[in-house]
Amino acid sequence: MKTAWVFPGQGSQTIGMGSDLLDVEAAKARFAQAEAILGWSVPEICQSAEDKLSKTLYTQPCLYVIEAILADLMRDRGLTPDAVAGHSLGEYGALYAAGVFEFESGLRLVKKRSELMEQASGGLMAALIGFDRTQLEEQIAQTPNVVLANDNSDSQVVISGTPEAVEAIMANVKTKKAVKLNVSGAFHSPQMGDAAAEFNQILETIDFRDAQVPVLSNVDPTPATDAAAIKDRLIRQMTGSVRWREISSAFTEMEVGQAIEVGPGKVLTGLLKRACPGMELVNVGSLAEIPS
Known part of the structure; x- marks a missing residue:
């Protein structure tokens, strides 16, 4: 049976997410790498009582880091996907899981993306x-x-x-x-054009590799593994639409029988439950939920 790993975006974050990963050696190393890049602690923000986690500036890097760690731990258990997709910010987790870029490269992109989207206004x-x-x-x-x-x-x-x-x-x-929606700007619209242009200057400096498994992108929900094609799709993501309905249909055409949502919440499995009746749906939001 073919399995797709899907990665949720902003809105799926929950206070306390990742707290069960604090004693896992591999996760500790990732949290330390993240702190060196971000200048703040992902676990501290995730536990913050004043809900700093709901600010775009913090939400996006925290989700990326938690999703990447969970994907690493799944691979450590011998699990691999046949395809990946992510919803908006979740696409970065999907690209990391597909081996398109290194953990640090993805986090640098997400950091810049979150800063630009936090500054967006008027939409x-x-x-x-x-x-x-x-x-x-x-x-x-x-x-x-x-x-x-x-x-x-x-x-x-x-x-x-x-x-x-x-x-x-x-x-x-x-x-x-x-x-x-309680957001600062008109995300995924042409109004993000200036932010996208600034973001793309950084995106151009990041090395992309061919994906190890097909990636279905937000702006082009057809399977792709070519590094240049995947990068081109990501360039268009900030101003383009998230075409999740078509991604769901593509999974059916690809005969994907199981979807694992890697990250907090159950937004994507909820959408797939209605769009792909009969698909086996699994949620991995914590260490305990990783299939053995």
Whole structure:
């Protein structure tokens, strides 16, 4: 049976995540490497009572580090994926797991990404649940400065853009539920263009290797292993849509029978449960949950 490893993004973090890894030698080494790059301690932020973890600046590096450690520990137990994918920030965990870049290189990218996204302002994002897709697509096409940022499933998406444009869509599209997200900017939209240009200067300096297993990227949900193609997709990720609904369909076409969500929460297995009925779903958010 083919197995995909999937890596969640921002929003899946939980206070206390990774606390069970503090006594694991391999994890301790990773936490030390991370502190040298970040200038702060991932375990301290993850345990912080004042919820520093919910700040983009901290959320993204913490998730990447925890997901990378869990992937390492899974490989240590002889587990390997047949394909990988990650949701937004989770794509960095997926690329690390596929051997595309070193742990430190990925963390340097995530550090810069989190700084740029923390500084982003003036945009709005909103989650829409239960809607007519044709009506939504027509309204987005007619409304400047708003895009489909996360196409998560048939019934759940996130739109992103200027506050006026996002509010216009919320007013004109009938939904079961619409919720504005607590984020600083219009992520995964053209409004991130300046940030993306600055980020890409750093991205160009990082060595990418061919992936050991196929990677399904957010902006292009077709399997790829070529280093140059994967890097090109990551360049487009900050301004492009997260096409998770199509990634789910691709898993079905690839005959993936099992998905393991590597990281906290159950967001991606929740989406896959509805999109891929019959798929075996496993969550590995802690040391105890790693299959033996």
